[in-house]
Amino acid sequence: MEEPVRWGVLATGKIAESFARELREVPGARLVAVGSRTQASADRFAAAYGGRPHGTYRALVEDPEVEVVYVATPHALHLEDTRMALEAGKHVLCEKPLTLNLSEAETLVALASTRGLFLMEAMWMACHPVVRAVADGLRSGRFGAPRQLHADLGFVVQVPPEHRLRDPALGAGALLDMGVYPLTLADLLLGPATEVRATAVLDERGVDVDVAVAARHGEAVSVSTASMTSASPRTASLATDTGRIDLPGDFHHPAYAVWTPVGGEPERIDPPEPVLGSGLGNEAAEVGRCVREGLGESPWVPHARSLRVMQLMDDVRRQIGVRYGADAAGVAT
CATH class of the missing domain: 3.30.360.10 (Dihydrodipicolinate Reductase; domain 2)
Structure with a gap:
């Protein structure tokens, strides 16, 4: 059997909670870690949704068990947090919009391509x-x-x-x-x-x-x-x-x-196929499929459209x- 895709969630806000909850419905996906700006917030999140709690984002992206990082911070932090995860060698699903402007988005797409890593804007729609x-x-x-x-x-x-x-x-x-x-x-x-x-x-x-x-x-x-x-x-x-x-x-x-x-x-x-949760699960399933197939981007949410x-x-x-x-x-x- 194929190994489950090992997820780390970066941030512990409302959308991160929704994603973690719906990830439970995705076959072949497992939440292994969560990172927050405080240990207490990470502990609370991990107690509710599972995974190893980290008190910093840096510790999350450097966790060797994490394979894909879901970035759920505010828009203005997407560039910094996604770049940190990519530089740590992790595949990334980043909340939409991918960044604040085109220049930042191009920076992340280029970095992912250079590193041979998967990157997708979290356009679950x-x-x-x-x-x-x-x-x-x-x-x-x-x-x-x-x-x-x-x-x-x-x-x-x-x-x-x-x-x-x-x-x-x-x-x-x-x-x-x-x-x-x-x-x-x-x-x-x-x-x-x-x-x-x-x-x-x-x-x-x-x-x-x-x-x-x-x-x-x-x-x-x-x-x-x-x-x-x-x-x-x-x-x-x-x-x-x-x-x-x-x-x-x-x-x-x-x-x-x-x-x-x-x-x-x-x-x-x-729906011609099951909707996983409200649909966030379908997004996670697509990321997992692409990562297991060695793709750098999803044909459903291509870099070109995000840009x-x-x-x-x-x-x-x-x-x-x-x-x-x-x-x-x-x-x-």
Whole structure:
């Protein structure tokens, strides 16, 4: 039997807990270690989810039993923490967005390639069985030619100013946290954006709290919205020349999709394979598959798409006037 993929979780926040919980449902995956900034936090996490607790991130990435590191720190720390793991010889699954800007993302992709290591942005939406079924159907021509995509993701965010969603120093904003999903969906279903227009509402600290992006993708167009102030519908709808595909609420991990051909009856598209947890498990399973096959990247979440979407978000930030400290070298001016 093939050896289980040995995971280490770097950070102990909410998303790290969700990932560790769903990792239990992934065949051939085992959580062997967790790293935190404090020993007490690592101990608490390990008691709940298993693994050896480490009181520093450095100790986690240097743990010889760890094979793949899941980086679950705030956006602004992805470059530092992922680079540390890669330099320690570990494969990495890094939370989305991969970094704060394109330059940082290119640095990590180049480093992983040089070291012969696997690297993937944690875009679990692209690994979800329903989303994959829709993408596969489009590629096969089953749903006709795509023409218009509308996708939205938003929540009413009520957190203190020092929270990562509100603190500019941590990469705060609706675009990077929520907008990355509809923008990635547009790239996945329509192809690369060739023209982009954006507008946003910023708070008193210059954080984007509501964003709208209109883009052209060859012969198709997309509208993507993200919000930290509203209970938005969180749906996606793709119109083609022969019908419409609807992804219901929480489109980034939908329970099903609906295909309605012009003049025909709606057809429900259920997951063609099991959804592991909410879908984070499918993402972990894909990483494990790629690592065992010796791949440097996943065909479902390729480096090229992560870099394209990162570049697009840089362009959006230029248009709406959002800057981070990492942009000092000239990005998003």
